[in-house]
Amino acid sequence: MDKKVSKKRITEQTVRYVAALSRIELDEAETASYKDQLSDIIGYIEQLGEVDTDNTLPTTHVLPSMKNVFREDELKESLSPDEFLGNAPEKHGNFFKVPRIIQSS
Amino acid sequence: MQDILSSFEHYHKWLREHEEPVAETAGFLTDRIRQIEPDIHAFIRLDKERIVCRGRSLDERSQGGALWAVPVAIKDNICIKGELTTCASHILDGFRPPYNATVIEKLLAENALLFPGANMDEFAFGSSCETSFYGPTRNPWDLSRIPGGSSGGSAASVASGEVAAALGSDTGGSIRQPAAMCGVVGFKPTYGRVSRYGLIAFASSLDQIGPITRNISDCARMLEVISGYDANDSTSVDSPVPKYTESLGKQIKGMTIGLPEEYMGEGIDEDVRRSVTESVDVLKRLGAKIIDISLPHTKYAVSCYYIIAPAEASSNLARFDGVHYGYRSPKSDDLIDMYVNSRSEGFGKEAKRRILLGTYSLSSGYYDAYYLKAQKVRTKLSQDFDRAFSECDCIVTPTAPNTAFKIGERMDDPLMMYLSDVFTIPANLAGLPAVSVPCGQDRNGMPVGLQLMARPFDEEALIKVAHAFESETAYHKMFSGGCG
Numbered sequence: 001m002d003k004k005v006s007k008k009r010i011t012e013q014t015v016r017y018v019a020a021l022s023r024i025e026l027d028e029a030e031t032a033s034y035k036d037q038l039s040d041i042i043g044y045i046e047q048l049g050e051v052d053t054d055n056t057l058p059t060t061h062v063l064p065s066m067k068n069v070f071r072e073d074e075l076k077e078s079l080s081p082d083e084f085l086g087n088a089p090e091k092h093g094n095f096f097k098v099p100r101i102i103q104s105s
Numbered sequence: 106m107q108d109i110l111s112s113f114e115h116y117h118k119w120l121r122e123h124e125e126p127v128a129e130t131a132g133f134l135t136d137r138i139r140q141i142e143p144d145i146h147a148f149i150r151l152d153k154e155r156i157v158c159r160g161r162s163l164d165e166r167s168q169g170g171a172l173w174a175v176p177v178a179i180k181d182n183i184c185i186k187g188e189l190t191t192c193a194s195h196i197l198d199g200f201r202p203p204y205n206a207t208v209i210e211k212l213l214a215e216n217a218l219l220f221p222g223a224n225m226d227e228f229a230f231g232s233s234c235e236t237s238f239y240g241p242t243r244n245p246w247d248l249s250r251i252p253g254g255s256s257g258g259s260a261a262s263v264a265s266g267e268v269a270a271a272l273g274s275d276t277g278g279s280i281r282q283p284a285a286m287c288g289v290v291g292f293k294p295t296y297g298r299v300s301r302y303g304l305i306a307f308a309s310s311l312d313q314i315g316p317i318t319r320n321i322s323d324c325a326r327m328l329e330v331i332s333g334y335d336a337n338d339s340t341s342v343d344s345p346v347p348k349y350t351e352s353l354g355k356q357i358k359g360m361t362i363g364l365p366e367e368y369m370g371e372g373i374d375e376d377v378r379r380s381v382t383e384s385v386d387v388l389k390r391l392g393a394k395i396i397d398i399s400l401p402h403t404k405y406a407v408s409c410y411y412i413i414a415p416a417e418a419s420s421n422l423a424r425f426d427g428v429h430y431g432y433r434s435p436k437s438d439d440l441i442d443m444y445v446n447s448r449s450e451g452f453g454k455e456a457k458r459r460i461l462l463g464t465y466s467l468s469s470g471y472y473d474a475y476y477l478k479a480q481k482v483r484t485k486l487s488q489d490f491d492r493a494f495s496e497c498d499c500i501v502t503p504t505a506p507n508t509a510f511k512i513g514e515r516m517d518d519p520l521m522m523y524l525s526d527v528f529t530i531p532a533n534l535a536g537l538p539a540v541s542v543p544c545g546q547d548r549n550g551m552p553v554g555l556q557l558m559a560r561p562f563d564e565e566a567l568i569k570v571a572h573a574f575e576s577e578t579a580y581h582k583m584f585s586g587g588c589g
Contacts, residue, residue: 015461022419022464023426023441024457025449034461040520041462045408045475051482058480059487062296062310062536069339083203087430096428101440 010038110269111582113175113323120174127174131160131218134176138220138267144248147262149181149193149239150222163216170216171330177212178223178262178271183314184303185209185221192305193237194227196451197431206303207335208272208314215330220268224258227453228422229279229307231255232525233515236455241512244287245585246551250509253283253525259317260287264585270327271317276307277410278504278529280315281541285504285554288543288583290324290571291317293529295561296536297342300335308417309340311410311533320581321542321572325349328564344562352568358392360570363497367403368528374507380545380553381503384574388501391573396497400489405482406530407523412466412479413534419463425451458519487535494560499570502528504541504554528556538564542571543580552583 015035019026026034081094090097109119120130135153142148163174179185182192184202186209191197205213212219226236234257235241242257244250245265252261256273260283263271273280275293284291292315299314306312316327329350334343364385369378389395427433427447434446452460466475493500505525515522532539537558544555555574559566575581 010465014465018461018465018468021468022457022460023444023448024452024460025445026457030457034458037458037519038462038465041411041523042465044520045411048405048408048412048475048478048482051402051405051478051485053478053481053485056481056484058477059483059534060480062487062534063340063342065342066340071336079203086203087200089427089431089433098428099437099439099443 010035010042110176110266110319112320113172113269113326116175116269117173126160127163127218128157128160130174132157134268141265141267144243145245145261145265145267146240146242147178147224147258147265147267148220148222149191149224149237149258150189151220156218156220159218163218166216170214171326172212172215172217175217175270176220176268177217178220178259178268179209180223180225180256180259180271180273181221182225182229182274182305183208183272184305185219188221190221190305191238192228193225193239194451194453194456195238195432196425196448200430202303204303207300207337208331209303211331220262223256223262223271226255226257227456228305228418229255229274229276230418230455230459232278232282232522234258234283235512235516236453238453243512244509244551246288247509247549249511250551251286251512253286253505253509255279256291256317257283260284260289260291263287263289263317263319266584269319270323272314272331273317274304274307274312274314275533276311276414277533278526280317281504281529281539281554281556282526284317285541285556286509286552288552288580288585289317289319290321290540290542290581291315292324292328292540292567293532293538294328294332294564295538297340298538298562298564299331300333300338300341302335302337306421308414309421310417311414321568321575322350322353324540325353325568342562347565349564349568352565353572354576355569355573356392357388357570357573359394360499360566361394361396361497362388362570363396363398363493363500365398365400365403365493365500365502367400368502372506373503374547376545376547377503377505377507377553381501381555384544384555385501387574387577388570391577393570398493398496398500400493400531402482402485402489403531406486406534407527409479409482409486409534410526410530411462411523412475413483415459415463416467416476417463419460419467422452422456422460427451455519483534486531490531490535490537499557499559499566502556502558504528504556508547508549508551508553532558536561538562538567540567540571542575543583544578545580546583
């Protein structure tokens with residue numbers, strides 16, 4: 001398939017901004033590499049601009065009959081603490097343990 | 106061993122004749138897999154003791170169930186209670202789901218013998234099965250080539266005769282594309298036909314679980330087992346499941362099959378074009394009426410997909426933060442550092458690329474230009490199919506523009522890699538059922554796949570046409586010899 005790429009440029013600043021939003025840290029080499037790759041990909045994606053969608057509704061869901069699903073408000077058995085904490089990287093009693101977020105005075 | 110696993114029927118006959126306990130067979134199969142795994146690497150892990158234990162539990166029950174003792178590989182993004190399930194990612198290190206996916210419950214109810222841990226692209230992000238944290242899978246037909254992705258481990262395990270069937274997941278072609286490249290059958294059901302409960306989500310509006318098998322009969326049997334409404338999945342559709350096996354052996358005389366001009370244009374490997382053209386002639390000989398159709402928005406499918414899929418993926422992957430499960434970086438002093446370090450160390454390159462792409466297209470100022478636009482073009486693509494299906498019963502195309510390429514060939518060119526799925530992506534965007542069946546070989550002996558697509562919930566049409574094609578040809582009998 002043809003790879004016709006326009007020259008939409010993503011800057012390193014944009015890559016760093018998006019990475020920060022994503023909670024991902026990139027080193028300089030990664031930032032430079034993603035800048036080029038994302039520029040290529042977004043440049044290619046720009047071809048969507050050719051399609052006239054003025055009178056087209058967006059697909060909100062592929063199933064046309066899709067509606068919100070409710071269930072009866074019934075008591076059900078849930079996972080035991082051992083089960084839901086079984087994968088925790090760190091736990092304390094019946095809690096997930098994370099680094100301190102409140103400073104002690 | 107390839108002979109006894111060539112079909113479920115053959116395998117069941119062999120088990121009955123030999124009166125071999127399933128536990129013994131399970132051990133034997135596991136040993137054989139271990140012999141060839143150093144070459145293929147279709148599995149991330151293989152726990153003989155657990156597999157034999159499952160075989161023993163089957164021996165204790167009566168010999169019944171549509172999939173009794175059938176060895177089925179499970180892609181590593183489908184949850185099995187108590188089994189390691191990693192999505193081939195470092196960030197899910199050590200994760201053992203506390204519940205079974207619905208498809209797993211259904212396989213167990215039919216007494217299948219599960220082989221968990223089939224290798225895959227990390228989080229199903231890829232078209233070559235090279236992005237797994239645990240190393241790439243190789244194509245059993247040529248070990249220097251990719252098996253296709255992202256269900257490459259599932260497809261390679263079936264193609265090499267390690268197992269009789271596998272479950273994969275298909276977001277943009279991840280069942281059909283590796284099936285084509287490994288010379289096996291891969292089926293993506295209609296969106297909503299098979300429950301996604303327990304499938305670790307990549308792009309929730311596109312993902313579907315489906316079977317990979319050596320032939321269409323086995324595929325129909327698997328599909329019959331895994332399909333159906335599930336209250337645990339809000340996108341599951343409450344519609345009766347036909348007996349797919351009853352579509353086997355039916356004539357296709359009088360059916361109309363559309364051949365879209367956009368799928369046979371420039372950029373297709375000449376051997377792929379020749380194989381598909383010859384296959385269309387076979388369908389014609391079988392009495393199908395072949396008509397030319399147009400799906401004009403096909404050229405925008407990849408662009409549309411690479412906005413929508415990463416956007417959904419970036420949202421789904423936000424849950425991996427080192428708090429509840431998986432990998433947590435040991436180097437963190439505060440909570441934000443813990444999130445950032447865990448995600449930066451836990452995700453691989455392709456996962457990060459897609460998270461960045463998805464976050465970019467959803468970010469302030471770009472949402473309308475990219476995400477909303479892509480959802481509108483998605484509507485256009487669906488309308489193309491609606492028009493086409495007013496004229497024909499199913500559509501025939503190549504599954505991929507090329508056969509399996511060399512390992513490493515496209516790793517530094519993500520856009521070129523993304524174009525591998527150009528013919529499979531439209532079915533996901535429109536939610537259609539689609540299947541890939543083997544239809545030839547290229548000049549290097551690598552398999553070529555033929556794709557068939559049908560109207561939503563008309564899996565029967567695909568099984569009918571694919572089985573008629575298979576009965577008339579011998580491509581599904583080609584064997585990679587991966588298992589000697």
